[in-house]
Amino acid sequence: FFQAEDGIRDTSVDWSSDVCSSDLVPTLVVTVFRLFTEDPIRIYQLVCGLSFSALTVASFLSGRFLGNVWTGHLAALAAATCPAITTYLVHHIHSYSHVVTLAFFGPALHVSLALIMADPAGPGPKFRSHLVAGLLWGLAYLCRSEMLLFFAVFVIALAWRRRSRPGWFRPLLGAIGMFQLLFGTYNVYAEAVTSRDGIDRKSTRL
Secondary structure, three states: OEEOOOOOEEOOOOHHHHHHOOOHHHHHHHHHHHOOOOOHHHHHHHHHHHHHHHHHHHHHHHHHHHOOHHHHHHHHHHHHHOHHHHHHHHHOOOHHHHHHHHHHHHHHHHHHHHHHHOOOOOOOOOHHHHHHHHHHHHHHHOOOOOHHHHHHHHHHHHHHHHOOOOOOHHHHHHHHHHHHHHHHHHHHHHHHHHHHHOOOHHHHOO
């Protein structure tokens, strides 16, 4: 995706290069919206609305989890008015991949926070919560490859928090396994595409 000289963002799809540049999920999101409209401005508005709404709601839930409902409102307000998002990001030349990432990054951060902050001496969150965390981080990675670092930080923090609990690693393996399912499948397929089409994956990364 790129921004044209007239300011209108191109929403055309080059599947080979987009798949190999970790833009798979943003490409799919834009393609779904193109089923209903070909207007690039409207598509961009819908994508931004979806992503910013997900980030704002996740920020509210995270703030409420850490404090109270007023903390949640403050966190949501900060997310909704952050200049880095509302001004800089929406005008970035590669904003599609960044903006769609927020739709998964916010929820992934909230679920991860809930898992990390859970009482290590208590019954602990359900196993499916760890699967959801791994899924959300995996989808975020398929938007921006640097999300791999954020997932690694989550895994280390959760492992440290649960280290004294018997069998602490079992739920963690669920999160890692779910992430690896998306991570591994994507990379195997992308390597096959690069070999078939003669694409240099390094040159297609943003």
